Amino acid sequence: MTLAATPKIELHLHLEGAAPPAFIRGLAAEKREDISGIFDERGGYAIRDFWHFLKVYEAATSVIRSPEDYRRLTLAVLEESAASGVIYCETFISPDFCGGRDLVAWRDYLAAIEDAAAEAEAKMGVTLRAIVTPIRHFGPEKAREVAICAAETAGRFVTGFGIGGDERVGEPEDYAWAFDCAREAGLGITAHAGEWRGPDHIRATLRALRPSRLGHGVRAIEDLALVDELAERGTVLEVCPGSNIALGLYSDWRHHPIGKLFDREVKVTVSTDDPPFFRTTMNREWDRLADAFDWDTGVFATLNKTALDAAFCDRDTKDMIAKKLEAAHG
Template sequence: MRDLATLPKAHLHLHFTGSMDVPTLRDMAARHGIRVPAALVDDDPLRVPADERGWFRFQRLYDAARACVRSEADMRQVVDAAARADAAEGSVRLEMQVDPTSYAPFVGGITPAVEIVLDAAREASAAHGLEVAVVVAASRMRHPLDARTLARLAARYAGEGPGEVVGFGLSNDERHGDTEQFAAAFRIARRAGLAAVPHGGELLGPAHVATVLESLHPDRLGHGVRASEDPAVLADVVERGVALEVCPASNVGLGVYEDVAEVPLRALVDAGATVALGADDPLLFGSRLTAQYEAARTAHGFSDAELADLARASVRASRASDASRASMLARIDEWISQPEEDGAETGEESVTNG
């Protein structure tokens, strides 16, 4: 089997605060004299039930981590650490999602917050050899007018390269907020050429996926795994060409599925859906991007050729330029053309694919 850490791939579902590793969080907490909950630093992946109480615990821990990000230097450290970690796992493109509202009080407003993240993304791209772009995300827990403000801000920095805004998202507990009320914000984003990348279809079922499809017209859907429960909804996802950002570790961590083998990854791919694997919040769920590909291999039986196809899907679903996509896809072709590592046994003999 080939080394999945060297498989070139695009990472399209990674949240700003949740991207941190434990050493980064410890460093920030010590800097500001903050005591963080043990559950954030014990290296034990979060497991909560898929109900309001479970989400409350998840959100409380996320908020505790976010409270440690209190300065421009902290924000830059988060971006740099995420880019460094992704590059070490073979990522050639990272589209990191951030809600600048959370960090605005420490840096003078939402506009400086966005500009800091974008500048840090440009620096991290150059330092670590991958493209780091940004998705600006609104929260379902705030008023839809706030989402419009963020969409207009995101539009000012729209582009496709490193250090530019490539998409507009909608995050937080999908059981709250009226999806239709956020449609105006997504219209603003689309007019600016930004990808529409709301969350949906993880905590709620296929009916919610259908609502998001009709109301927000997404290019990509954060999670979307519950579409598998209704063939008609899944067929609509496929027909519309909506890519699904599937994050197996977080699906398990939030109690949607008991283990990664239950995540309907194979069903989604077999139905023709475009699937881009993501890590969501490694700080809480305990695994980064390569681990999601490992799960596809070990729990779902994906061959190296199929894993390469997943990586290709992630690149094609990204907002990278045509030239960058072509280069990334060529690197994936090179990965799959290499012989398998020694020790990959079929039970009878060693297998190599040349």
């Protein structure tokens, strides 16, 4: 079986950040809004650096406003995921953008997203679950409101809680109340750390928020004692190599630390983060990693197993996904 045909599991995908450029152009045209400046001559998103990425991201997502917009967005994103062989995906969604943290409005947005997810599963064979995320640079008080929205809607579809946004704003302990609230509601815990801040921030995140997974986490490689600690803890890293390279954290695929982390027995997984912004797909991630590190299908089977073990879905869903993987690998 080729890598392209191999079923894949993705744990780190921002829903708005996965919006295909054609979808955003169409939505903007429907609303008679001119955001043509964010696209390049080939029709893709025009990104220069991280700061410009944030501006383009904000402009692109500004046209996604209603529950119906989010329903259509979810279908468009999952169509792209299914095209890369993704059979299970967890996506970050935020009440900050879906209803302004109002619980009643949030339920409406969530219902639209979940409805689209059910349709995509029936038609495309890709299963979606949601990780609710406050936006870090909006501050701890708003994060508390997001946590309450997450706790009130925790269940089969909303299965996790994380945090996104500017990693350099605030400290992990500022958000401890929100994470404790989500944990008490039975949600799985992940947190972005170790992308734009280094090993000390990863340690602080582990201590204050007690996540089982870290979004990115790649800068742990700068402190091998921390790498060994992550391996001993069994902390799972949601690694997004293409994103890191596109944003300049690492110069190329061979210099990305995922290979060393894997060799030192850290539990790593592979995801796309905001794929159309970084010109990537799950197929491309796997292909480039195979080229860079001579990884064979056995390594990618290990990555899938790690991801499935770390997924925040229920046992029945895990069993279903495991059967699909077993059928594919014989």
